[in-house]
Amino acid sequence: MSLAIDPIKPRILIVEDSYLTADVLGDVVRGCGFELAGTTASLAGGLRAVEQDCLDGAVLDIDLGGRPSFPICRALRARGIPFVFVSGYSPGTIVPDEFRDTPHIGKPVDPRRLESTLHDLFDLDQASAAFGNGVLDSLPAAERAALQGALEMVTLRTGDALEIAGAPIDHVYFPVEALISMLAGISRQTRIEAASIGREGMTAPGLLLGDRTAFGETVVQAGGRAWRIAAADLSRVAECNPVLRRHLLSHVGLALREIVETSMFHGRATIIERLARWLVQTSRRLNSTRLVFTHDALARLLGVRRPSVSVGLQILEGKRLLRSTRRAIVLLDTDGLIDLAGLDRK
Template sequence: MNLNFDTVQSSPVRPQPASNRLLASLPEDELQQIEALCEPIEAEVGDLLFEPGEPIHYIYFPIDALVSLLAVAEGRMTLEVGSVGREGMIGASVALGHGQAQVRAVVQRAGRMLRMGAEEFCSEFSRNEALQRLLHRYTDTLLAQAIQIAVCSRFHVLEARLARSLLITRDRLQSEKFHLTHEFLAHALGVRRVGVTKAASALQQQKLITYSRGNIEILDSAGLEAVSCRCYELVKDDGSLGISTVFV
């Protein structure tokens, strides 16, 4: 995976506050207060937001970027345990007493995000009851997703896991077309690239997707959902909280 350790660049254009669905779910006055403390940035594919064990200096609210959360073992083996798009946030665990990152957060799709200092976020969390309620409601969601992905990775065949991953990416991006390299998918699924190639070929032969040089298009969503394990139904937006998110 080509990880870019350069700092993401600030953007001169401030996005609309409602562009991040999680922020938009806050009361208007609280939304304005938090947005005033944020700066807009442009993130590129491969930008590394943080590594396991590193202090969390910023909180990120994606707008049209997508960030992959990877568990890391022995410094090199990885497994995707979540992805965050405009429905969520990254780094919120600092408000819950976890000042160090537990996963690798790497930009999967370039785009805009709002960035907020961790100290400012903690101060807002301590006084903002709406924000407290929002984050506490997602604690159980995060735990349930992490458990389900662990079960999926242990017991389900790679073809079904790949289908699940593609469907979740589609949901986060709200698009049937996106770019994911074999290398990235291998890191995300914790397998060798040859395994990804075989699984993607099987899905393509069933006319569920097209896959060429990392460019993926889902041709048959219903068919892909049928191939996917039931884990997709359990980790996608469940509607019970209005929006779905993962935070670390």
């Protein structure tokens, strides 16, 4: 059954270095009918969030621990993402001319004024057309319309097998909240994660290249919503729409590059580095620093023994980079994990 796209709420980022103020802002944002994309207290965290390509707007403090948030504003404006200032900055603070037209709400925050400003700034009817998936949201309007009738929203469960090695590909999935793993290997003993797919990507990257057979198993690692389209429908629409086909092929290229980079990294990195890299990338894709994965699950995904994962997590915990229990991992120092894995701070 095809569904309208309006169930996806606009995603708003809060950039605020006061926990209490951020909590109030989050309540107002949700009360306005928006979805909270996340909260960050730092300049670096805000820039990373903007680069995730899953935002419809932002509410920002001007002063973040003594550093102005204007670099985040420039990144938002470059992507056409609207934003609001909520700040108690001093009269001596100079707002660049380029942001003089930005709505500004003083502190302490008046919830009614913030709600009114958000409704004026963001067109809820227009914003509700967002899919919540980076591939679909970046499509031109005509191409979005071409796919809309064939898409349906589904809820994926952890452990669902979406593709089986050697079997025909039935559907292509565009995650909104779910995390999906593409696994390579001829047996469960040799299986390893070749790539993971979150709200920035899509499954079945080879379909548009004419490969309609799954090369490996594709499994849901974290349940949640996703858009789904029949593989035959996507192929048919893409064949008739060159712009859509080129757009989707650009994402296929990114997916294939990630598979190559992951393989190269696995070949030269230590288990500690591999763990750090996986945790950072998964945190970004799920937009959460609390990851509900067991040591057994991590061992299967990384293709190593469970004791190796447990020891690796203990070492990272000793460095105060995370806190680990049997069923969940909480990232305490994402920047430290990024440095250890050699990833870009984006």
